[in-house]
Amino acid sequence: MGRVIGIDLGTTYCAMAALNDAGVPDIVPNREGERITPSVVLFQGDIAIVGSQAKRSAASAPEDTVQFVKRHMGEKSIVYTTEAGKDLRPEEISALILKRLKEDAELHFGEPVDRAVITVPAYFDDARRTATRDAGTIAGLEVLRVLNEPTAAAIAYGLRHADAGVFLVYDLGGGTFDVTVMRSAGDELEVLATAGDRNLGGYDWDNRLMKHVDAEIVAAGGASVLAGDEARIAELRDKAEIAKRTLSTSEQCSIVLSVDGAHHHVKVTRETFERMTSSLLGRTESLARQVVEEARLSWAQIDRTLLVGGSTRMPMVTRLLESMSGRPAERGVAQDEVVAMGAAILAAAENSAAPDALAQVTGGALTAVRDVTSQSLGVEVLADGERVENSVIVPRNSRLPCGVAKKYATMYHDQRGILLKVTEGEDTDMAYVNVIGQSEIRIPVAGLPEGHPVEVRLSYDIDAIIHVQVTDGQTGQHWGEFEIERVANMDGGQLRAAGDRLRAAEVI
Numbered sequence: 001m002g003r004v005i006g007i008d009l010g011t012t013y014c015a016m017a018a019l020n021d022a023g024v025p026d027i028v029p030n031r032e033g034e035r036i037t038p039s040v041v042l043f044q045g046d047i048a049i050v051g052s053q054a055k056r057s058a059a060s061a062p063e064d065t066v067q068f069v070k071r072h073m074g075e076k077s078i079v080y081t082t083e084a085g086k087d088l089r090p091e092e093i094s095a096l097i098l099k100r101l102k103e104d105a106e107l108h109f110g111e112p113v114d115r116a117v118i119t120v121p122a123y124f125d126d127a128r129r130t131a132t133r134d135a136g137t138i139a140g141l142e143v144l145r146v147l148n149e150p151t152a153a154a155i156a157y158g159l160r161h162a163d164a165g166v167f168l169v170y171d172l173g174g175g176t177f178d179v180t181v182m183r184s185a186g187d188e189l190e191v192l193a194t195a196g197d198r199n200l201g202g203y204d205w206d207n208r209l210m211k212h213v214d215a216e217i218v219a220a221g222g223a224s225v226l227a228g229d230e231a232r233i234a235e236l237r238d239k240a241e242i243a244k245r246t247l248s249t250s251e252q253c254s255i256v257l258s259v260d261g262a263h264h265h266v267k268v269t270r271e272t273f274e275r276m277t278s279s280l281l282g283r284t285e286s287l288a289r290q291v292v293e294e295a296r297l298s299w300a301q302i303d304r305t306l307l308v309g310g311s312t313r314m315p316m317v318t319r320l321l322e323s324m325s326g327r328p329a330e331r332g333v334a335q336d337e338v339v340a341m342g343a344a345i346l347a348a349a350e351n352s353a354a355p356d357a358l359a360q361v362t363g364g365a366l367t368a369v370r371d372v373t374s375q376s377l378g379v380e381v382l383a384d385g386e387r388v389e390n391s392v393i394v395p396r397n398s399r400l401p402c403g404v405a406k407k408y409a410t411m412y413h414d415q416r417g418i419l420l421k422v423t424e425g426e427d428t429d430m431a432y433v434n435v436i437g438q439s440e441i442r443i444p445v446a447g448l449p450e451g452h453p454v455e456v457r458l459s460y461d462i463d464a465i466i467h468v469q470v471t472d473g474q475t476g477q478h479w480g481e482f483e484i485e486r487v488a489n490m491d492g493g494q495l496r497a498a499g500d501r502l503r504a505a506e507v508i
């Protein structure tokens with residue numbers, strides 16, 4: 001039996017951790033000795049280079065570099081075409097990163113690593129979770145759980161602070177934002193509510209700064225970098241990110257770029273930077289307020305605020321949280337490592353056959369972790385016989401695992417089939433929700449009258465993966481059951497083929 005690890009598969013950086021002999025999670029360094037690995041892949045012919053070396057080349061070889069792929073997880077898109085003409089999907093790029101991490105861990109431990117818990121933003125929907133699980137499978141890992149990042153952070157944090165109370169996890173990473181309210185009651189950790197934005201992170205702060213610097217260059221009579229070639233844009237992105245980090249500790253900094261032989265020196269103060277990004281921070285603020293409201297709490301009832309994600313190093317974030325909560329915000333553990341540490345704890349527990357595995361792994365500090373759904377689940381219905389709308393069956397922030405049944409009715413006499421469209425989202429308007437899958441259910445009984453009750457049961461398993469069941473609402477007869485045929489994900493054959501290709505691929 002090989003080892004198990006916890007992996008934080010981030011938009012910009014990945015971290016992995018495993019329990020040490022003392023049962024405490026430790027970061028597993030990569031082969032270069034780094035505690036975090038940039039989520040960047042550089043293709044050189046048939047070889048995929050992952051990590052810092054790829055990140056360093058991003059500016060000089062942007063067309064052979066793939067970054068921020070997590071933003072595309074769950075999309076049926078092609079993010080890169082290899083020299084040999086092979087189209088790669090987001091889960092295949094993620095699999096390359098995971099393969100590199102797996103091999104680094106094997107090098108570190110000197111033994112096979114074949115099972116892992118991989119984390120995802122709580123706000124990831126079903127397609128994105130499935131794509132993440134698939135990426136692990138392609139990379140040759142058995143994915144024990146797809147775990148929510150804020151929950152992972154809370155597990156790692158909860159291990160050190162066993163006191164009861166309500167806390168808010170504010171996770172602003174490179175590409176996604178998650179805000180979660182949790183309650184710890186002694187040895188139980190319960191998610192009360194979660195919200196977030198899967199397209200909001202440090203990357204967007206970088207974009208604002210890039211635009212600003214570009215505008216300054218143009219104002220000074222220079223040529224626009226953003227209108228230029230990819231290599232220049234990548235260089236500007238690099239420099240903007242470095243400047244942003246500098247502004248977390250310094251009041252000002254400058255960015256130097258040479259465009260068409262002319263050197264440009266753009267000075268940026270923290271104040272200017274905060275002003276140009278205030279609307280981004282504002283989005284995190286309204287989501288944080290929303291989640292506290294959804295947990296039916298007031299800010300006075302939040303005992304502690306926990307900062308997770310590299311972007312919470314920006315002073316504007318700390319200020320915002322302190323002004324909302326009226327309390328100092330805490331950085332319990334290194335904020336870019338805490339998610340991987342929590343994943344490592346759960347991986348060890350999942351790997352144990354003992355019924356009280358989590359308690360054993362955590363020395364009794366935690367016996368149970370309860371999570372909630374981050375998306376409402378429903379079906380498309382015909383309301384009042386005329387309007388097509390979304391009918392929510394499982395409301396968001398329901399405790400996992402969960403199943404809810406709701407009764408509908410047949411539309412006409414002797415109806416013999418139902419086209420069931422399963423949706424994700426809150427709105428009744430179909431335009432604002434996602435149809436995540438559909439299936440034709442046959443009604444095995446003839447001659448049922450119009451308005452005959454039909455029960456649809458939607459359930460989420462512990463990984464928030466969705467199952468659908470349809471029964472006769474009167475007799476309880478089973479009419480059909482399916483796991484959603486996900487429009488956006490790979491099928492079994494595609495997955496196997498991708499796995500075979502990856503086994504043969506060289507990843508360094």
Ligand SMILES: Nc1ncnc2c1ncn2[C@@H]1O[C@H](COP(=O)(O)OP(=O)(O)OP(=O)(O)O)[C@@H](O)[C@H]1O
Nearest residue numbers: 010011012013173174175176202248309310311313
């Ligand atoms: N000192 C700093 N000041 C400002 N931003 C920082 C600092 N250090 C790191 N960051 C930013 O943090 C982000 C990376 O954070 P983290 O590693 O938590 O993200 P991630 O896990 O890759 O992303 P996600 O969780 O969104 O998938 C990057 O945008 C990076 O620029």
Ligand SMILES: [Mg+2]
Nearest residue numbers: 010173309339
């Ligand atoms: Mg993260």
